[in-house]
Each structure stands twice: as C-alpha cells, then as structure tokens.
Amino acid sequence: EYESYREEGKVKTRFIRYLGKESDEKNIPLPKKSAHVQTPLYPEQSKQAGDVTVFWNIAKTELNMPTIIDSVCCGDDNIEGKSPGKILTAWAINKALHPESATNLGDWVRTTVIPDLSGLPGDYFTDSAFYSALDRVCYKDTTADGFTDFSSLICDELYSFWRFNNPLLNEGTEILAYDLTPVLIFGNGDNLGEKGYNSRHVNQKQINLCVLVSKFDKVPVSYFLLPGNFNSMSSVKELLVQMIEMSLEPGTLIWDRGNTSEESIRDIEALGWNLICGVQKLSDEAISLIRQTEVTLHVTNRVKSTKKSAIYATRANGRLFGRDNAGVVYVNIAKQMETFDTRNALLMEIDEDLTELCDNLAGLKKQEIESKIAEIAGEYLKFFKIYIKKEKTNYNLKWEYNEEEIFQSEAFDGKYILYSSDTTLTCL
Known part of the structure; x- marks a missing residue:
C-alpha cells in the first residue's frame, strides 16, 4: 500500500505496508484479461514476385x-x-x-x-x-x-504459336536478322567445344550460337549450335539447312559482312530470299564502288542520327556480285571526321620529323637517309613525295604532300558498302 504526500510543493509517494498477492484479500478482484490468447506475428521472408x-x-x-x-x-x-x-x-x-x-x-x-x-x-x-x-x-x-x-522442334512450335497470335502487318513476309555469337564454356564435356575466334581474344574453348530474329517484333525465330572453331562464313551452310527445314515463306534476310561471299549470296537467293548484308572492303569491285560513289549530306540521303554521329547513304551505280545497282554506300559522319583528323594530325607530325631530319643530314649516306625516312613515315610514306638530291658533299631533302593519295584515301574514309538483292528498296 502506498500513500501520496506533498513536500515543498511536489507530490511524492511512500510505501506503507505489504498487503499480499492480488485477490488474496477479500473483495480485491483480479485484473481483467482477454479471453483470447494473442499469438505474436512474425513476418515471413519476402519472395521475388x-x-x-x-x-x-x-x-x-x-x-x-x-x-x-x-x-x-x-x-x-x-x-x-x-x-x-x-x-x-x-x-x-x-x-x-x-x-x-x-x-x-x-x-x-x-x-x-x-x-x-x-x-x-x-x-x-x-x-x-x-x-x-x-x-x-x-x-x-x-x-x-x-x-x-527436340530443341529445334520446340523452337519452331514456340515461333509458330507466337506468329499465329501476332501476325505480320499487312500479311507481309518475314525480315530476319542472322548472327553468330561465340559462347565461352568451361570443362571438357561438350563435343562442340573448340578454341576459336572471339571478341575477347581469349584462348578458351567455346561454342558458336547462331540465332535468327524477326525484325518485326524482335522475337527469336530459330537457333542452332556449331563448334567453336567455325567462323561466320562456314556457318552459312548450316543456316541454309535450317531455313529449308523451317519452311518459311521467303522474305528478307539480314546479316553482317563476315558471312558475305558471292557463293553465300547465290545460295540464299536460290532459296527465294532477298538479302541485305555488309560487304568487306576487300574486292576491287567493292573498293571501286565506294571510292566512286559520293554520298552528299543532303536531306534525301539522311538515314538516321544518334547522339554521337549521323548516317547518310545512297545507292551505288555499278555491279556488285553480278547484280546491277545492288550496292548501297553509306557514310558514318563521325567516323569520317575522326579518320580525316587522325590522318592529318599524323601527317603534320611526320612533316615536323622530316624537318628535323633535314637539319641533320650532314655525313649521312643516301641509303641511311632513306632508311630514316621510312622509319619516320612508315605506312604513311605514300602520302608524301620526297626528293633526295646531292649537293656537293652532302644530300639535300625536299618533300611535298601527295595530294592524289590523300584524295583517294579521303574518298574511302568513313564509308562502307552494303549489298541488297532487292534494288527497288530505298536507302532510308
């Protein structure tokens, strides 16, 4: 039992006596308790949903x-x-x-x-x-x-189900993009695992994953696996088999320049498919079309712009892989300007180094001078016309830019070429 009292204006309590346990004494009730026992709640672990x-x-x-x-x-x-x-x-x-x-x-x-x-x-x-x-x-x-x-059959059924419920616009034909991607593997259990080329330049076993994707809605159409030592060109034969087995209505196929050869183009077109593909700048035919085709920065040639560059293109006038006007030349403006500036900067450095060499010709033989010039200019030597003349006991060095070579290179900078079976397509 406690009682309250006041001390210096403050209320305090003090113990008086012990009364025993609650309800031990008569007429002292137990405190009220709930009839239901409350079970503590513990949150379950959340799940990714x-x-x-x-x-x-x-x-x-x-x-x-x-x-x-x-x-x-x-x-x-x-x-x-x-x-x-x-x-x-x-x-x-x-x-x-x-x-x-x-x-x-x-x-x-x-x-x-x-x-x-x-x-x-x-x-x-x-x-x-x-x-x-x-x-x-x-x-x-x-x-x-x-x-x-059964993997190919499953893939075909998945694509068929999707395309049935998501048909192409205006009952058109498929435009398919094809690519080959190396996949690095670990262990020795895969018969397809072979060492081959990959962008990481890793000397490790890999398999090549080949995929066909619809341009219309980006849905995978088909895939197949090849040994890791297969390159892009050697995969085309397997692609032909895959396309025959799919029995798709011929449309348009797109692939990169690593797959392109006259034989691969003829094989695809023989199946009734149109082809749009990159062409490597190796053959005289491709090089000639690139150099002679001027891609003006006119609104009618504009293809697209990005944050870093812009693409302009025009159809080339000439034969490519036996087809008239099948070439499309395009220019990457940022790449072109970068190549221009890089070459010009190097030519200026070479010019300065030649000037320094010119001041230190005393006692050098002609063969020694030619060797130093080759060391200074390297692969850029073709952009200079250099004259070495002997005056009395020493040699004199003069040079000028080879404007024709520079012009020929500028006509090639930042420019690439595509092949298009359907010559009625626009470049845009």
Whole structure:
C-alpha cells in the first residue's frame, strides 16, 4: 500500500505496508484479461514476385512454353503436377533474370513465387529435376543416330504459336536478322567445344550460337549450335539447312559482312530470299564502288542520327556480285571526321620529323637517309613525295604532300558498302 504526500510543493509517494498477492484479500478482484490468447506475428521472408510473375505470364500466355515443351517432349499437353515444361520454364526465367548454375537454381526458385505460379512445391525444383527435364529435350537414343534432340522442334512450335497470335502487318513476309555469337564454356564435356575466334581474344574453348530474329517484333525465330572453331562464313551452310527445314515463306534476310561471299549470296537467293548484308572492303569491285560513289549530306540521303554521329547513304551505280545497282554506300559522319583528323594530325607530325631530319643530314649516306625516312613515315610514306638530291658533299631533302593519295584515301574514309538483292528498296 502506498500513500501520496506533498513536500515543498511536489507530490511524492511512500510505501506503507505489504498487503499480499492480488485477490488474496477479500473483495480485491483480479485484473481483467482477454479471453483470447494473442499469438505474436512474425513476418515471413519476402519472395521475388513482380518480374518473375511478368515473365511467367509471358512464357505461359504469350508463348505457351510449358505446354509446348510437354507436348513435344512427352506427347501430352495437359500434364498435372511436375513436368519438363514447368521445370524448364522456371529455368528460362532464371536465365533471363538472375542466371544460376543448376546446383543453385533450386535455392533461387524457392526465393520466388514460381512454386505458387507453377503449382509445384518448392522442393520439386532440384538440380536432378532440372537435368532430368533437359534429358527429355535431348537424350541418347540408339535408334536415332546416337541421340534425339527436340530443341529445334520446340523452337519452331514456340515461333509458330507466337506468329499465329501476332501476325505480320499487312500479311507481309518475314525480315530476319542472322548472327553468330561465340559462347565461352568451361570443362571438357561438350563435343562442340573448340578454341576459336572471339571478341575477347581469349584462348578458351567455346561454342558458336547462331540465332535468327524477326525484325518485326524482335522475337527469336530459330537457333542452332556449331563448334567453336567455325567462323561466320562456314556457318552459312548450316543456316541454309535450317531455313529449308523451317519452311518459311521467303522474305528478307539480314546479316553482317563476315558471312558475305558471292557463293553465300547465290545460295540464299536460290532459296527465294532477298538479302541485305555488309560487304568487306576487300574486292576491287567493292573498293571501286565506294571510292566512286559520293554520298552528299543532303536531306534525301539522311538515314538516321544518334547522339554521337549521323548516317547518310545512297545507292551505288555499278555491279556488285553480278547484280546491277545492288550496292548501297553509306557514310558514318563521325567516323569520317575522326579518320580525316587522325590522318592529318599524323601527317603534320611526320612533316615536323622530316624537318628535323633535314637539319641533320650532314655525313649521312643516301641509303641511311632513306632508311630514316621510312622509319619516320612508315605506312604513311605514300602520302608524301620526297626528293633526295646531292649537293656537293652532302644530300639535300625536299618533300611535298601527295595530294592524289590523300584524295583517294579521303574518298574511302568513313564509308562502307552494303549489298541488297532487292534494288527497288530505298536507302532510308
């Protein structure tokens, strides 16, 4: 028991006596308590939902991916529970968002809403489940030349489903872009793994991934794999086989200059396809068209502008790979100006070095002077006309710019050439 008292104007309390436990004494009630026991709430670990849900809906609704994989690999498009289609769709989403190895893939899946979306428990997503699903796509088969591979058929079905629901505008034909990309691999288990060229200049085994993509909506149309030592040119034969097997209505194919040769052009055009491709500046035919074609910076020649440059183009008048007016010459303005300025700066440096050499000719033989000139000018020697004359006991050195060579190079700077089967196309 406590009582209150006032001391120097302040209210204080003091203990009087002990009364015992609550309700020990008569007429002292227990405090009121809730009839329901409150269970403490602990928040569950959050799960990745937004991007995963979007990707799952795209795969399931827009591409019909789980159903197509199940139908092709298992002959059943309505598999309840675990199926290769659901497992591999989860793997595809992971590759797009947060690539993981198969060993760690299951842990990643369980941090997302994929188990809820797929209707499968999180424990179903194990490394063995992923590998088993892959075995349904491609597996050893003694009755089919060693193995059976459904990957191309799956790709065709995915593209067909997409294009049926997203037709080309005005019932047009496909414009396909083709490219080859080296993919570095680790380990020794892949028969396709070979050392070959890659942009990183890494001396490591790789495979070449070849992809066809629709220009209309950027959807992948088909793909195939080649050994890592195949170059772009040698991949064209495989591309021809792929295009024949797809049975697409001929349209237009686009590829870079690494694939271009007279033979590859003829092969593609023989299938009824038009071709738009880069051409390497190697043949006399290509070099001549580039140099003789003036690309004026007129509004009718403007193709596009970027933050760093602008592209102008015009059709070349002449034959390219046996077709009249099939060449299109374009100029990259920034690249052209950079090349102009770089060469001019180097020519000025060489001019200064020649002036210094001219002041130190005493005692030098003609052969020694020529050697020093070659060392100073290097590959730019063709841009100078140099005269060495002997006056009495010493040599005299004079030079001037070779304006014709400079003009010829300027006509080539920043300019490139394309081949177009359809000569009625504009350059814009």
